[in-house]
Amino acid sequence: MQRFGLLLRIIIAIALGIIVGIIANDWLIRLFATFNDIFGGFLSFIIPLIIIGFIAPGIGYMGKGAGKLLSITALVAYISTIFAGIIAFITASNLYPAILSGQSLTMFNDPSSALLEGFLDFELHPPLEVITALILSFILGIGMAALKNDTLLNVFTDLRSIVELVISKVIIPLLPIHIFGIFANMTHAGQVASILQVFAVVFVMIVLLHILYLILQYSVAGALNKQNPFRMLKTMLPAYFTALGTQSSAATIPVTLAQAKKLKVKGNIADFTIPLLANIHLSGSTITLLSCATAVLFLQGDSITFGSVFPFLLVLGVTMIAAPGVPGGAVMASIGLLESMLGFGPTMVSLMIALYLAQDSLGTACNVTGDGAITSITDSINNRWSISK
Numbered sequence: 001m002q003r004f005g006l007l008l009r010i011i012i013a014i015a016l017g018i019i020v021g022i023i024a025n026d027w028l029i030r031l032f033a034t035f036n037d038i039f040g041g042f043l044s045f046i047i048p049l050i051i052i053g054f055i056a057p058g059i060g061y062m063g064k065g066a067g068k069l070l071s072i073t074a075l076v077a078y079i080s081t082i083f084a085g086i087i088a089f090i091t092a093s094n095l096y097p098a099i100l101s102g103q104s105l106t107m108f109n110d111p112s113s114a115l116l117e118g119f120l121d122f123e124l125h126p127p128l129e130v131i132t133a134l135i136l137s138f139i140l141g142i143g144m145a146a147l148k149n150d151t152l153l154n155v156f157t158d159l160r161s162i163v164e165l166v167i168s169k170v171i172i173p174l175l176p177i178h179i180f181g182i183f184a185n186m187t188h189a190g191q192v193a194s195i196l197q198v199f200a201v202v203f204v205m206i207v208l209l210h211i212l213y214l215i216l217q218y219s220v221a222g223a224l225n226k227q228n229p230f231r232m233l234k235t236m237l238p239a240y241f242t243a244l245g246t247q248s249s250a251a252t253i254p255v256t257l258a259q260a261k262k263l264k265v266k267g268n269i270a271d272f273t274i275p276l277l278a279n280i281h282l283s284g285s286t287i288t289l290l291s292c293a294t295a296v297l298f299l300q301g302d303s304i305t306f307g308s309v310f311p312f313l314l315v316l317g318v319t320m321i322a323a324p325g326v327p328g329g330a331v332m333a334s335i336g337l338l339e340s341m342l343g344f345g346p347t348m349v350s351l352m353i354a355l356y357l358a359q360d361s362l363g364t365a366c367n368v369t370g371d372g373a374i375t376s377i378t379d380s381i382n383n384r385w386s387i388s389k
Helices: 006-023 026-101 130-148 153-191 193-197 201-227 231-237 237-246 254-262 265-281 283-300 306-322 329-341 345-356 360-388
Strands: none
Touching: 006 026, 006 237, 026 130, 026 153, 026 201, 026 265, 026 283, 026 306, 026 360, 130 153, 130 254, 130 345, 153 254, 153 265, 201 283, 201 360, 231 237, 231 265, 231 360, 237 254, 237 265, 237 360, 254 265, 254 360, 265 329, 265 360, 283 306, 283 329, 306 360, 329 345, 329 360
16 A cells, blocks of 8 residues: 555545445444544644644744744634635525525434444543643744754754654554544444435535635635645645544644645745644634534524624634644534524534534545645745845
């Protein structure tokens, strides 16, 4: 399999997972679920080290420009996330009266409850929470940038080399097997397919919005860097399909980083922005959340206005940063806002979770693919800023 490109291996893994999920018995699915539990635990363990290993030395090498680069990246990512939500709300508000006409709210079970569990009760706790790792990376990176002594910076550079070795020798080779197991289990469970069937039209709209928004992001990035946006998108496809299987922006960081460096951006810029964007750039998840939330409100018979959605979006863009880099993290982080700001009750929240989890991978895939565009835009702004000075 190693002689095949990563993209082809991922596509094969997805196809085989669906086929095996249809024909396999429970024992075989549980066997792959056991592997996924172990591998998923390892991913959760290594993610904070990836963040620290890349972001801290990345800021350190940026020197005095670290604070500026962080500000640029965070601002561009936040604007992208908010704008994605606005587009989703406007589209849903205009289309749902036609495509959801005559339908009403129906309770679905959480699709994740039907997934088979592995043979082992395996837990591997990460050394740090994602947000803790991010804050620690900022503190250490800015501190190293301020110090004239490179001793600590060399230590974190060695840490980055170790993390890169783990990524290339362990994570990347095993990733297709992990994706295979996820799709086999989801297909075998069957509940996800039933939810997708009922809300097929809504999901088609979401996918089209994801695609159109990615084209918009790369059109801006391509215009700033004088590149063909569709070629840039093609370069990021391995990251898209990896996220489609893992349902985790953080778990896709190794692939996203490798592909982003092929977009003619500086390597140290990508090393800094990609791990950061995996946690703060959630345009795809925001499109999905707003589309699903608006659908639930419509089916409930409630009206929703831009005046109520915009404050929700502004807070959501910050709140989702606290979402863990795992499947369903964004919707779990948004539940409190859905209840307090949009008036969701228990039944509506349950349906929202079911809708979101049924296609969480699509939003995540849009997130990580868009990270390449944001990285390119950040690199362009940073270059122009440096030239102007």
